Amino acid sequence: MSNIDLSINFAGIKAPNPFWLASAPPTNSGYQVMKAFEAGWGGAVWKTLGVPVQNVSSRYGAINYRDTRMAGLNNIELITDRPLADNLREIEEVKKHFPNHAVIASLMVESKKEWFQIVKDVENAGADGIELNFGCPHGMCERGMGSAVGQEPEVLNTIVQWVMQAASIPVITKLTPNISDITDPALAAVRGGSSALSLINTIKSIVGIDLDTYAPYPIVDGKGTNGGYCGPAVKPIALHMLKELAGHPEIRNTPISGIGGIETWRDVVEFILLGATSVQVCTAVMHYGFGIVREMEAGLRQFMSDKGYSSIYDFAGKAVPNVVEWKHLNLHYKVVASINADKCIGCQLCHIACDDGAHQAIALPSNGSRVPEIIDENCVGCNLCSLVCPVEDCITMERRDDGSKTETWAERTVLGKIPEHFNDPRGGGVGHFVPEPSAALNYKRKDRSGRK
Ligand SMILES: Cc1cc2nc3c(=O)[nH]c(=O)nc-3n(C[C@H](O)[C@H](O)[C@H](O)COP(=O)(O)O)c2cc1C
Ligand code: SF4
Ligand code: SF4
Numbered sequence: 001m002s003n004i005d006l007s008i009n010f011a012g013i014k015a016p017n018p019f020w021l022a023s024a025p026p027t028n029s030g031y032q033v034m035k036a037f038e039a040g041w042g043g044a045v046w047k048t049l050g051v052p053v054q055n056v057s058s059r060y061g062a063i064n065y066r067d068t069r070m071a072g073l074n075n076i077e078l079i080t081d082r083p084l085a086d087n088l089r090e091i092e093e094v095k096k097h098f099p100n101h102a103v104i105a106s107l108m109v110e111s112k113k114e115w116f117q118i119v120k121d122v123e124n125a126g127a128d129g130i131e132l133n134f135g136c137p138h139g140m141c142e143r144g145m146g147s148a149v150g151q152e153p154e155v156l157n158t159i160v161q162w163v164m165q166a167a168s169i170p171v172i173t174k175l176t177p178n179i180s181d182i183t184d185p186a187l188a189a190v191r192g193g194s195s196a197l198s199l200i201n202t203i204k205s206i207v208g209i210d211l212d213t214y215a216p217y218p219i220v221d222g223k224g225t226n227g228g229y230c231g232p233a234v235k236p237i238a239l240h241m242l243k244e245l246a247g248h249p250e251i252r253n254t255p256i257s258g259i260g261g262i263e264t265w266r267d268v269v270e271f272i273l274l275g276a277t278s279v280q281v282c283t284a285v286m287h288y289g290f291g292i293v294r295e296m297e298a299g300l301r302q303f304m305s306d307k308g309y310s311s312i313y314d315f316a317g318k319a320v321p322n323v324v325e326w327k328h329l330n331l332h333y334k335v336v337a338s339i340n341a342d343k344c345i346g347c348q349l350c351h352i353a354c355d356d357g358a359h360q361a362i363a364l365p366s367n368g369s370r371v372p373e374i375i376d377e378n379c380v381g382c383n384l385c386s387l388v389c390p391v392e393d394c395i396t397m398e399r400r401d402d403g404s405k406t407e408t409w410a411e412r413t414v415l416g417k418i419p420e421h422f423n424d425p426r427g428g429g430v431g432h433f434v435p436e437p438s439a440a441l442n443y444k445r446k447d448r449s450g451r452k
Pocket of ligand 3: 336337353354358359360361362374378379380381382383384385386
């Protein structure tokens with residue numbers, strides 16, 4: 001693993017590795033950022049600077065899903081509440097101790113004059129780059145900043161241009177996911193001259209309602225407000241939006257910093273495979289501390305060694321061409337579920353899921369065993385049973401077509417082979433087994449096999 005070099009040059013911002021802290025409570029102070037660098041983080045985006053705010057007490061709510069605490073985190077915190085001078089002094093001190101680490105100043109102000117001033121201030125303090133916070137979906141957006149800018153591509157474009165006029169260091173535009181098409185603000189940022197992009201900021205959310213006070217969490221004296229959602233639960237949304245940008249012809253050459261639910265080295269690799277060349281982490285550090293970077297680094301190095309990569313640029317974006325539109329998927333590809341009887345614990349959850357939620361393709365055994373049976377000819381290969389089965393690799397999906405035929409919806413459309421009216425026999429489900437409706441009435445008494 002000795003030839004592996006994790007260092008990056010992200011739009012001109014150099015860092016010893018791609019692991020950065022996202023702008024949030026873990027980057028609130030010089031103490032935290034230096035402690036993080038000591039632990040192994042390669043960069044930090046400072047808690048957003050601007051006119052210092054007043055925060056409320058009681059700020060976070062969470063989704064605790066079964067045994068997993070903070071599967072999703074929601075916050076109603078604003079930008080920094082510390083004076084700018086204190087933050088600038090600490091940025092300067094951090095850079096003195098860690099000249100080769102990346103310190104990026106996240107900024108959010110209102111007027112052109114304020115943008116010009118704060119850009120110069122953070123440059124003078126020695127920041128290596130600037131991140132524009134156009135994402136905060138609570139509090140600041142009510143004042144015309146944060147996601148209020150991220151949701152208005154024209155306004156965003158104007159502010160990016162102001163900053164680019166003033167800045168001599170690289171500028172990253174951080175996008176809000178609270179928008180229907182992420183490419184609109186991304187294009188506005190790229191066309192405004194932004195050196196790089198980062199995403200996602202938090203998703204507008206309400207995590208729950210207290211059943212005694214009827215107030216949303218987090219509760220502030222009997223009331224609440226929508227917050228910003230993040231943590232492991234948001235990763236799929238972040239990956240999708242990342243792919244939208246990394247695969248876009250006008251955006252893909254702009255470096256992207258990936259953010260959203262990153263907790264392990266696998267998450268890091270997935271973001272890099274979809275085109276990110278640095279990653280940022282907030283919730284996982286708030287949950288487990290700065291030490292998680294050690295597992296991230298060891299895992300990333302092992303992955304790269306196994307695959308023969310020496311730099312993250314060797315595999316950045318390699319998954320992007322594999323994410324295609326639905327119409328380009330092979331309609332002849334066919335998988336069928338298969339149960340490994342030696343692993344099965346007989347819980348029969350797969351039967352219930354398939355019978356009630358899928359395609360009546362798993363029969364209960366009639367021979368006294370508890371291991372269900374797949375009815376191959378009924379199985380559509382939806383994966384549901386393999387997803388609900390509590391035993392790892394007990395249900396696997398096996399390929400049944402011979403791989404010789406490929407035909408996509410797009411190709412069928414050109415050939416005029418697609419269904420065109422409600423009862424068109426060219427629909428995919430025609431001839432597929434479904435039980436008679438009345439079979440539901442005596443489900444318990446009859447043979448449950450569902451066989452034709
Ligand atoms: C409590 C809290 C405060 C945050 N404050 C900021 C902020 O000041 N500026 C900013 O750009 N993003 C802020 N964020 C958003 C994070 O930087 C990050 O985009 C988001 O949490 C998604 O990453 P994660 O899933 O790793 O937490 C904050 C997030 C949390 C949880
Ligand atoms: S869900 Fe898995 S373990 Fe449970 S009966 Fe089905 S195959 Fe067996
Ligand atoms: S893959 Fe879907 S259809 Fe096939 S057995 Fe499993 S749940 Fe049923």
